Amino acid sequence: MPEPILRLTGVDIGFAGEEALVHEINLEAYAGEVIGLNGVSGIGKTTLLRTLAGLVPPLIGELEVLGQSDLSQLPRGSIGYIPQRLGLVHHQTVGYNALMGALPGASWWQTLLSLPSGEMRQAARDAVEAVGLSEKMLDPVSLLSGGEQRRVAVARSLVQRPRLLLADECLGELDETTSETVAVQLLSLAREHDTCIVLVDHSPARTAALCDRVLNFRRGRLVEDEPGLIRLPMLGGDN
């Protein structure tokens, strides 16, 4: 049995001094697995992702990523995070934002002098091309549509190739075609690079279609659904 990328044992999440939002989460997730999280607004989905990203400590229980419980000790770039509002640098270009995915691998002098290597630049160009934004490489992100901005966030993750990717509603508010395009790019990370993806989404139908496993927030607990019944053909599903 391979080591899980993500392991939560008896974890309560929430904010210090307040009552826990979700109790006793027990979860293991493996390389290449796509896990969907469903639930209504305000139930703790984003807080769970922020906890997994190491931005909020768990209230109790043990959280391990790549076998490491102190997430600050993980190799740089192990975790990728696409927040709800994407976390892009809005005044900078599409290319710049994609290149940010290469920053965890940059040496101190590349960081200091702002001199990414040729490989890093090529990876950013390839990622931007993969999400279909080559023509907008030099456009500021603030001038792009919502769907295009989501593709930029995915391009950044494609360059980063994290072991664990946390995506917070990055398929929401998109038309069907764009949502499908973004999903395909996102899931290519899991299929081609063995990234474990935790995907928060409002739509149970979409998570059922995209994810290997779906978990629902119910009465302060995280409950796993039956395996998804519907698969989008382009994702390689056969159900």
Next chain:
Amino acid sequence: MAERGRLASTWLMLRKRPRLLTLIGLGLLAILVALHLQITGPSLAQGFDNLLVILAEAWPPDFSVLTNRASWANPPCNFESDVLCSPAVIGLVQTLEIAFLATLFGMVLSLPLATMAAHNLSPAWLSSAMRSLLAAFRVLPSLIWALLFVIIVGIGPLAGVLAMTLYTIGYLGKLQYEALEGVGRQPLEAARAMGLSRAQVARYFAIPEASNSLLSQLLFMFEYNVRHGSVVGLVGAGGIGWYMQYYLAPFRLYDRVLALLIVLYVTVVIIDAVSLRLRRRFIESDEQMRRPNWRGVFLPWKSD
């Protein structure tokens, strides 16, 4: 008895009008403070008389300050043209040069301090320490810094550059850390989740995201330094103020001082207008935010 009744009714009337009562209270306080400072009617009248005398001597302004050579310039002027070596041109150019260097050095030094002072980019102990340091630079106005540097490095523009640089660090640093703290949480969290260092988060996420505000503040600071560059000259720290002081102190040539003031005023108005126009390019509605760049600042007609 009747008088006491009138006083009581006046007091009752005033209590029903709290705004009027506040105004009367403030007026009485102002009179007491003025008396404590020995500001009296006769002293004000004397000052007004002096003002009329100075205005009579200053008018019309003597624009020979734009044409006559300043042989006593510091540092000496080596151009052949008298206009280029006139007190107004030398003083104005020096003021602009002092403001430019002080703004440039100030920005280069204040930005790292501001990133360390921003609560969202640094641990609490570091941001508190950096805020205290920046506040220390702001405690003294640029004029007092100039006095200190004139004593340390002597009379001349170097004292002005050093004084204005220190003040710029304190003032611009505060504006910068406030702008950095205004950056949205999500880009910084995405960067932190990647495992980036604090320096990388600041350099590649926070500063670019706040760049519109930072550039706008830089232009404002240059404008501010041009205005204050003339003040530091009064204590010998170079710039047009030094030439004003030269005419004021020994000779009382008010007409020449007025001409220098007019030259400075026109320059400041032009700089204000250009700066305002450029700053508007950066601080617009979210939908129209543009990517800031240096070409856009110095060559605005090329950046569209």
